[in-house]
Amino acid sequence: MSLESSDSSRETLLRRAVIVSLFLSWALFGAWVVWWFLFRELTSRVIFVDLNPLESGSSMDHTAFRVALQQELLPWVPAVLLAPFVLWLADRFPLFGKKRYAHSIILLLGGTSFVVFCSLFQDRAARRQPIVAPTPAIETWFPPGLDKTPGGEFGIPLTKAIGRDPQADIPEAFGLPPEVDPRRLPGVIVDREDMKKRIERNWAQIASRSEAALAGLPSAPSSFIGFLDGFIFVALVGFSHAWTFFRTARKENERSALLLLRNAQARALALQAQLQPHFLFNTLNGIAMLVRKNPDAAEEMVTSLSELLRIALDGERKSEIPLREELHFTDRYLGIQRMRFGSRLRVKRSVAPETLDILVPALLIQPLIENAIHHGIEPRLEGGEVRILASLEEEMLMIAIEDDGVGFGKSGAGSGSGIGLKSVRERLSALHPGRHEFRIEKPSGGGVRMMIRLPARLVAHTE
Structure with missing residues (x-):
């Protein structure tokens, strides 16, 4: 048995023990109340109230007040005593499901027994109550x-x-x-x-x-008291069913939320799996171009690619990783691209330290950098600069990838129709539906800026 299932079984046994203890305690309390009202021998059948004390200095009789209050609350005593058992009965035999007709008969018998017990209790207890009389x-x-x-x-x-x-x-x-x-x-x-x-x-x-x-009450309970007892039973059954529906709805919501989360993670992992071959193909294409021009650089690029693939495959099963791991992966990728472009590729990075532990979709930044290099920097003979920015604004993580390349309309830059950008959009929609933003815009200085805005969720640290 796993540790998790063992803890669950222990929690279930503890919960059952608490419920049984509460029911036994309530049953003992009910037995004491029944004895007090129905079988206790009264020390005095009459409680005198001094309406004209001679020199006592007080006209307040606390015993008489307690007895009067007890008689006022008497009609509610049996209903309060039986309330936990009625709630259990309604929960055990609900008026829905395949056995609802059989359950309705059981509840009808239970309601009849409830009204009869309350009536007998009230009638006998009323006849044993002390009488408050003036002295x-x-x-x-x-x-x-x-x-x-x-x-x-x-x-x-x-x-x-x-x-x-x-x-x-x-x-x-x-x-x-x-x-x-x-x-x-x-x-x-x-x-x-x-x-x-x-x-x-x-x-x-x-x-x-x-x-x-x-005696305070007539020899037989009135029809109104019987109607009131029946109404109390129906109200308790209704409350039990309402509570059952509430618990069921809450469990369904939790199950639906968990299912949506798992579906989103599975979809993100599938999209990530589609992205990895695309990334590998583009990198191998760059190595092939270096084989003829610079075999040594191509060999070093293959070595760097093997390390890059090891990092990528280690995180294959994770749909989200901390930003620091994503930036580490991006640095490895930029190292390969620098071997290919040399001094034509310049990189600047401005990342706020408080953003490094925030979760982001795996392989989020690399496709954006790849798009900036391929569509913005590569077409220019003099190359260009890629800037990576990350900041925290009002519990939202802001990520920007900028380049000063050829800009819109020259090679499809910023269209967002490539495999990499499409994957980024779909994975953001899967993991943060309705709570993210991804836009591509043209800065005033030229080039392309790709902006991502998503909820800032920190990594859960476990000891």
């Missing part, structure tokens, strides 16, 4: 017999403490005239703590008589 003011007066009859746990609350001393002044009490002394009325007076104990002790009877009013 009687200070003391409560019960008329005769009211405290002994069913429902007689609620009397008339008094706003102030009456006290136990019959000689004390009688304060005003809610529901009674100021001149009436509750202590002299028939009935029973209980204080706040006694009232709490009475309600807690008789809660079973109170709940059986007033369940719909005190």
